[in-house]
Amino acid sequence: MATKFYQHALALAFAVHEINQDPQILPNVTLGFHICDSYYDATMTYRSTLDLLFKSHQFSPNYKCDKQRNLIAVIGGLGAATSSHIAKLLDFYKIPQVGSDLEIFAQITNRDWRYLLLSISQMQCHELLKYCIPSFHCNLILANGLLTEIKATDIIYGSFDLQELKTTHYSSFYSMVPKESHQNIGIVHLLQYFGWIWVGIFAVDNNSGQHFLQSLEPLLHENGICAAYTKRLPYIARLDKMEEHIEICYSIYKQLKNDIHVVIIYGESLTIAALRFILTLGGIENEKLYFKKVWIMTAQLDFMLTGLLRGWDLQIFHGAIAFAIHSEDTPNFSEFLKTINPHWNKGDRFIQVFWEQAFDCFFPESWEQTEVMGQCTGKEKLEDIFKPLFEMSMTGHSYSVYNAVHSVARALHDMCSSQSNYNRGKYTSHTNKRGNTVKMQTLQAWQLHPLLQSISFNNSVGERVSFEHRMETGGKFDIINLETLPNNSFQRRKVGKVDPNAPQGEQFTIDESMLVWHPGFKQVPPFSLCNERCRPGCRKKKKEDQPFCCYDCILCPDGEISNSTDMDDCFRCPEDHYPSNGRNTCIPKNITFLSYKDPLGISLSAIAVSFVLITILVLQIFIKHKDTPIVKANNRNLSYILLISLLLCFLSPFLFLGQPEEVRCLLRQPTFGILFSVAVSCVLAKTMIVSLAFLATKPGSWMNKWAGRRLPYSIAVSSCLIQASICIAWLATSPPFPDVDMHSAHEEIILQCNEGSVTMFYCVLSYMGFLALASFIVAFLVRKLPDRFNEAKFITFSMLAFCSVWISFVPTYLSATGKAMVAVEIFSILTSGASLLGCIFFPKCYIIVLRPGLNNRKHLLRQF
Incomplete structure (x- = not known):
């Protein structure tokens, strides 16, 4: 006998007692119950059902006789197979009923209390049924002169495998448990929460287990979880039949010894006991510490030991995570259990069997015998029993029985109290001599269906109970963590829930801080992977x-x-x-640009300022000695213009430093191009003057008319205007603009000026190069003219350096990025400007400052 399941019967008795004490439910009606046995066997289940349907003093299948029970509703079905057997019979028959007293009959196996059948007891039949039609489709029963057709209602409180029952379309079938699909989704959420993607699965080898695998395995695959193996546990109704499956048990134990840490188990009430037997058979007693698993168990399982297993501990299941039918602590239920003793109810034929097995004692054949060792005293207390044998808190299945009894009772209450007509059934009421209201002149049980379908009430703990989808009620599962104790008992911790009706994101919740784990795990929560996780990167x-x-x-x-x-x-x-x-x-990425604070920017700024100061110094020297021959030679005004343009060229790098802005980007390249064009144009004009001056000194030369004062200015102005025109066209068509370069540098965002039209930029450079090349060629041709201070030689060197700088600038500029690109251009500006300043003006300043004796007209013309 499975002593734990006796609580289901006590939950039934408690619910009946609670209803009888409530004046608001079925007043003037007293409920009771009757218990039968199914023995986990299909044949016995059919027989027990027929007993309840037809048996009074003798068993006459399909015949209704005097004082016959008349069933209206059935509450039962901890297992799917047995639920199906009883539903087949109840759906065939239509049962007559007449009377005022209600009784609740419960069919309960001595191993598993399963079925609660609600009936209306019949008062004395006025006429013995003389003729019955032996048909499984309809029984027309004449009782009390009334022709009635009443269809039984089956309310299941434990079965999850509703597929078979649904496919046969039993119209009388209702379920007090949530859908198994909600539990499967909860299992997937649990695995995902802890990152367990490599799991083992054990399922009982029957239709329920097959349906579970067919539903769960695709769901696991969709969510990236693999089943390392899938094994079928032998289905057993009695533990003494385990020896018939020894080979299977050994193969299962070998599978369990692998390193897969998470195992999902689906089975029925005795599966845990069978699994404990398998582990013991494999010698697990010597390997407890090393045999570490996270057992994930479905709601049909129960942590129970019975018979030969009662002395075995459950330490191997320490830290198991189980799904359970949602339950609450019903008020006064624990106090009700404390009142139970072997003599609490003379009609309870199971209490002594339960008592003997729960307390490991025996009752004497006569209480007059002398008390001996091991004899039951009747003073034992249920609260002293270990939880593997019996629990004082209401379990999920007992909670379903409790709600099922209340559902049927309230539906009957509504049926009896209604003043409306239900499908031609009329309800009238009158008051008897005692003042009690009497109803149900005609009461038909098929009217219970619409009432059950629409039933909705709050039970004693305030939870709403209703059949929301015709066949199922509710949808919540509790997540339970099992903590085994040294005294061979255990403690259940409610650590989470699965509620499909909760808001999105709250349908699965779990408090990880409340979980206990197997002590063999070095890391919690443990890993359950096929291989090590791929680290970031x-x-x-x-x-x-x-x-x-x-x-x-x-x-x-x-x-x-x-x-x-x-x-x-x-x-x-x-x-x-x-x-x-x-x-x-x-x-x-770091935002970067060539700023004034950057070391490279500081260096270039210092060099630029130095050249600016040097240029100003040279300009002052030339102004101070403006009347000396060396300053007046080769057009003094062009020298001033050249120095001023070089001064501005040395200042132009400051337009390239700092964060690129729209004005900076618009001005810097055109300014640089025009200023250098002015400088090179002046050099070209000075070169042309030297050349023309030498040619014009020859008598009869045609160059005399070109050697006037206007020629050098014309060359300088016209050359500058062409460059200015190019720059204006550039700004008008595709001007430069601030830009962000995300890709050139790996770790930097470069703020830069986009040149707009690259073609126009190189046109500016090309024209400046053309002027420099022209100056170089002319200067090179006149470099050997007989002049003491032949400026052509210096111009030749300056243009050579200038051209070399800008020729090398192009490939360097193209290959550089970010700060380097700007630095290359600034460096080229400073270097080319310095070459002009140094090569053209340094020799003159040397003579003016250090060799003033040479700065006279006589010395200047000595070579002619």
Whole structure:
């Protein structure tokens, strides 16, 4: 006998007692109950059902006789198979009823209390049924002169495998338990929460187990979870039949010894006891510490020991996580259990069997015998029984029985108290001599169906009970954590719930801090993976011929990252970020530009300022000695213009320093181009003057008319105007603008000026190069003229240096990025300007300042 299931019968008795004490439910009606046995056997289940349907003093199947029970509703079905057997019979028959007293009959196996059948007891039949039609479709029963057709209602409180019952379309079938699909979704959420993707599955080898696997396995696959193995546990109704499955038991034990830490178990009430038997058979007593598993158990299972197993501990299941039918602590139920004793109810034929097995004692044949060792005293207390044998708190199945009794009672109450007509059934009421209201002149049980379908009430703990979807009520599961105790008992911890009616994101909840784990785990929660997780910076690569949960880990390619474990693919960082060295995170790029505070910017600024000061010094020297021959030689005004243009050229790098802005970008390249064009144009004009002056000194030369004062200015102005025209066209068509370069530098965002039209930029450079090349050619041709201070030689060197700088500038500029690109251009400006300043003006300043004796007309013309 499974002593734990006696609580189901006591929950039934408690509910009946509670209803009888409530004047608001079925007043003037007293409820009672009767118990039968099904023996876990289909044949006995059919027989027990027929007993309740037809048996009074003798068993006459399909015949209604005097004082016959008349069933209206059935509450039962802890197992799906037995539920199906009883539903087949109850759906065939239509049962007559007449009377005022209500009785509740409960069919309860001596191993598993299963069925609660509600009936209306019949008063004395006025006429013995003389003729019955032996048909499974309809029984027309004449009783009390009334022709009635009443259809039984089956209310299941424990079965989850509703598929078979639904496919046969039993119209009388109702379920007090939530859908199994909600439990399966909860299992998937639990596995995902802890990252368990490599699990083992054990399912009982019957139709329920097959349906469970067919529902769960696709769901696991959809959510990236693999079943390392799937094994079928032998279905047994009695533990003494386990020896018939020894070979299967050994194979199951070998499978359990692998290193898969998470195992899902689906079965029925005796499955845990059978599994404990298998583990003992394999010698688990010597390996408890090393045999560490996280057992995930479904709601049909129960932590129970019975018979030969009662002395075995459940330490191996320490830390198990179980799904259970939602239950609450019903007020006064524990106090009700404390009143139970072997003599509490003379009609309870199971109490002595339960008492003997629960307390391991025996009752004497006569209480007059002398008390001996091991004899039951009747003073034992239920609260002293270990939980594997009996629990004082109401379990989920008992809670379902409790709600089922209340559902039927309230439906009957509504049926009896209604003044409306239900499908031609009329209800009238009158008052008897005692003042009690009497109803149900005609009461038909088929009217119970619409009432059950629409039933909705709050039970004693304030929870709403209703059949929301015709066949099921409720949808919540509790998540229970099992803590085994040294005294061979255990403690249930409610650590979470599965509620499909909760708001999105709250349908699955669990408090990880309340969980206890098997002591053999070094890390909690434990891992359950086919292989080590891929760390951030790597991605998964599927192994050939292996489940998708088994994979290799490879490093992310350059420029990509993975920022969490077990990523299928790497991804690129946003444009304003770059991958870390470990390729596991994105680091914001530094915003960069050549600023005044940058060391390179400071260096270039210092050089530019130095050249500006030197140019100003040279200009002062020339102004101070403006009347000396060396200053007046080769057009003094062009020298001033050249010095001023060089001064501005040395200042132009400051337009390139600092954060690029719209005005800076618009001005810097045109300014640089025009200023250098002015400088080179002046050099070209000075070169042309030297050349023309020498040719004009020859008598009869045609160059005499070109050697006037206007020629050099014409050359300088016309050359500058052409460059200015190019710059104006550039600004008008495609001007430069501030831009952001995300890609050139790996770790930097470069703020720069986009030149707009690259073609126009190189047109400016090309024209400036053309002027420099022309100056170089002319100066080179006249470099050997007989002049003591032949400026052509110096111009030749300056143009050579100038052209060399800008020829090398182009490839260097094109290959540079960011700060380097700006620095290259600034360096080229300063270097080319310095070459002009040094080569053309340094020799003259040397003579003016250090060799003033040479600065006279006589010395200047000595070579002619």
